[in-house]
Each structure stands twice: as structure tokens, then as C-alpha cells.
Amino acid sequence: SQQGEEDPQALSIQEGENATMNCSYKTSINNLQWYRQNSGRGLVHLILIRSNEREKHSGRLRVTLDTSKKSSSLLITASRAADTASYFCAQDGGSARQLTFGSGTQLTVLP
């Protein structure tokens, strides 16, 4: 399977803490994207980082990319209960419209 792996599979933190999720992928990429999914609903695009970028910020989100290690991390700072969701990384390796998703991290933020 070309599917990437995410670590940890589940993460539980208190409101206000930071949450870090890691993603490893197997093939070369054009870009890597992160998505959020609330309880069996559609995915929401969070951030896209291109293969020639090392770090990107968007609000409380910070994404890093290490292409030599084929890995990426998503940091959510000052987490809120509303951040409770599953988070997926998705690699775009060739066709921009065919994403290969990781296994996901289930984040629970406790109030």
C-alpha cells in the first residue's frame, strides 16, 4: 500500500495545550496537504506545503516538511475543544487530483 502512516493514532490533550501529529509517506511528492474530518463527515482542507518548502504557518497551524526523511508534522497551538477531530495528511505525488491519505490521527481536546 502507498498509504502513509500517521503518528500517534490517537492523541488526547487539555484545552490550551499544543498538539503535534506526524506523518510519514513513501513516495516522492509534489506537495503534502493536511485535512481535518469531524466525526464521519467530509474533509476540510487545512494547509498545503509544497515539496520545496520546509515550513508553513496558517493561524494556529504550523506544518513542517522534511523530504529527505519523507515526513511532515502538523502542530496546532493553543488547542480548543472545537479542534477535536481526525487529522489526515495527504500526499500528492503526481496527479494533483489523486491524493494518497495517511491513516489519520484522532485528536481529542478536553475542555
Next chain:
Amino acid sequence: KAGVTQTPRYLIKTRGQQVTLSCSPISGHRSVSWYQQTPGQGLQFLFEYFSETQRNKGNFPGRFSGRQFSNSRSEMNVSTLELGDSALYLCASSLVGTGLYEQYFGPGTRLTVT
């Protein structure tokens, strides 16, 4: 702009039947992709359509098919349903040609095969 819409939202079918799911992309988006999500296999790419042509196909049997209409709306069809086809089917659209490759997902169709 209205988001991606999918109909129906929920569907219960019996083994051996066939099903058709519909997806309307965001206005102006010409690329539509379909994904299957199950607890065991996660999110898996089914196929992608652009300008009424299938451009990419994932590793699924021929029972899974799709099409796209001239207004970019897309349908996917699953014939001879199996229990293992129970899943959340997600449709996503994207704006081609801008260099921005994020996909916009619909809420999904929850298919249960009994």
C-alpha cells in the same frame, strides 16, 4: 459559493443490488474525485474526472464506475454490491490549472450494504 453537495446522504442497500451516488462540485471546478472511506482501509482514491473524461483510477474492481456530465456534476455507480462496499463515499472537487491543488470535499454518502 455553495460547497460540494452529495446526494443522497444516507443509503441502505442489499447485497447484489446496484447504487448510484451523485456529486455536484463547487461552481467553476471542473475536476471531481471520488474516495472511499472505511475503518479498515481508511481513505482510498477511486477515480477522478475532468471534462467528462476519467483521468485517474484507483485500485478498485470494475464494479465501481463513474461518469461526469458537461456541467461537471459526477455520478459513481457500484454494481453487484457486496457487504464490504459499506463505506462513506466522499466526493471532492478542485480548481484545475491555478497551481492550487487543495480539494474541497462534500459531506459524503454513507452507504450501508446488508
